[in-house]
Amino acid sequence: MSVLISSLEVKDIRFPTSLEGHGSDAMLLFATETFAMGVNMPARTVVFDTIRKHDGKSPRNLLPGEYIQMAGRAGRRGLDTTGLVIILCKGDVPEISDLQAMMQGKPTHLESRFRLTYTMILNLLTVAVIRVEDVMKRSFAEFHTRKDSHQQEVELKTLSKQVESIKKVSCYLCQEDLQEYYNTCKTLNELRYALQWTSITHSQIKALSIGRVVVVNTEKHVHALGVVLSLYAANRHSKFKTLVICDKQSQDRNSQSNEVPARKLKVKMVLKTNLYQPEGICWHDVVELVASDVYEITSKTLDVNAEKILSDWNTRQIPRFRDKAVSQYTSVVVQELLRLTEDNPEGLPALNPVKDLKIQDMDFVEKFIKMQSLQEKVTDYKCLMCQALNQHFAEHDYNMELKEKVKVLYYQLSEESLLLLPEYHQRIQVLEKLNFIDNKMSLQLKGRVGCEISHHELILTELIFEFFCRKS
Ligand SMILES: [Zn+2]
Incomplete structure (x- = not known):
């Protein structure tokens, strides 16, 4: 058995050579932290003499990243099934919370230190075979965006083939x-959403407050009137409860059917449709909506007791109370919504953000006017007469999504998406302006001088040239 005591730094070139000779039979190795962290040296068991260290300022426990680096050496690939880590307790047993923080804590986030410097760019420009873009691609800074690039390439190939095989819709109207x-x-959808978003988050008037009547447009409830029942927190994923009117029979059918829902359209169709009117007995549904499910915020509000309605609804969701009579609070609101629908089959006046909310922001008003004009135009299209418009629209939507995906993948794989690219272009501009390079990116005299300087290369080069110019 041989025992090696390593008090040397990894930098010491003799160390690995001396280790090689003993490598096969080294039973025990005392190592410094530098060694344990830095050299690939698997072991069966890792023993920590202590988990405290002095980091130059004060003693502290090992950080999760440091601990993992060293403890991770335990277990040799192909030789051991498990690795053992032992922490010596020379004084007191470490606190369990300290151990937990060290062993299961989040490792320190690694941040790329890769910086484009002028010297680096100038040096790379002298080597014809290496492009700056390639160096950037391989840097750790781009690692996260580039790590899936192989998979993305495969995906791009398959999707491109699909896009190529897209046929034109064989319908003379469409x-x-x-x-x-x-x-x-x-x-229109984008405008509507952006405008609604501003109205919803408007500081003075909360457009989506309890009691607000809205036109709901989801897969299940198309163009149906509803009333908001819960407070809306202004964030895009926030859900709020809404009571929507529906047909009793279809509601019963819906709750039983296990149909696979159709593919969700990326772009919702905009049609001039009348408000949904239940054919049979008018019933209600309480749904959780996100802001984009609201087609229109009307100017109407109802006086509702949201708490009572919700508790009534929740009770009736329990199977044994399913047939319990609907509470007065609920039925009054449902009747009111039905009456509003019958009185205004073409829809209720929408909340006008410019007039009602007094939003005067130029950009907002512009968008609002654009939306109104598009809305008038949207009923004029010939394809709207197509009997199979729903199907043709869905097909087109699917194809557009494919194309969009291809575009995104193409961009991600291209050099355009490099995080450092804008900075690179800016630096090239500076170099060109200062005559370090010409407009064909070949090095000039100043550039060649700059190559040799590693700090403050631009200022130093400029000073050198200034000095020589004055002298001559
Ligand atoms: Zn068609």
Whole structure:
């Protein structure tokens, strides 16, 4: 048995050589932290003499990252099934919370120190075979965006093939202007959402307050009136409860059916539809919505007792209370919503953010006017007469999503997406302006001088040239 005592730094070139000779039969190795952290030296068991260290300022426990680095050496690949880590308790037993923080704590976030420097750029420009873009691609800074690049390439290939095989819709009406109609719908949805968002988050008037009547547009409830029942926290994923009117029979059917829902459209169709009117007995549903499920915020509010309605609804969700009579609070609101629907089949006046909320922001008003004009136009498309518009629209939507995916992947794989690219371009501009390089990116005299300087290369080069210019 041989015992090696390592008090040397890893930098010491003799150390690994001396270790090699003993490598096979080294039973025990005392190592410094530097060694344990830095050299690939697997062991069966790792013993910590202490978990405290002095970091130059004060003594502290090992950080999770440091601990993992060293403890991770336990267990040799192909030789041991498990590795053992022992912590010596020379004085007191360490606190369990300290151990937990050290062993299971979040490792320190590694941050790339890769910086583009002028010297680096100048030096790389002298080597024709290495491009600065390639160096950036391989840097740790780009690691997170580039680590899936192989998978992305495969995906891009398959998707591109699919895109190539897309056929034009074989429908004479949709051929006319489905594309334009689709784009208008997309713009309208985006505008509507952006405007609604501003109204919803408006500081003075909370447009989505309890009792506000809204037009709901989800897969289940199309263009149906509803009333907001719970407070809305202004964030995009926040959900709020809404009571929506529906048909009793279809509601019963829905709760039983196990149908696989159709693919969700990326762009919702904008149609001039009347408000949903229940055919049979008017019933209600309480749903959780996100802001984008609201098609329109109307100017109408109802006086509701949200708490009572919700507790009534929740009770009736329990199977044995399913047939319990609907409470007065609920039925009054449902009747009121039905009456509003019948009185205004084409829809209730929408909350006008410019007039009602007095939002005067220029950008906002512009968007609002654009939306109104698009809304008038949206009913004029020829494809709207197509009997199979729903199907054709869905097909087109699917194809557009494919194309979009290809575009995104293409961008991610391209050099355009490099995080450091803008900085690189800026630096190139500076170098060109200062005559370090010419407009074809070949090095000039100043550039060649700059190559040799590693700190403050631009200032020093400029000073050197200034000095020589004055002298001559
Ligand atoms: Zn068609």
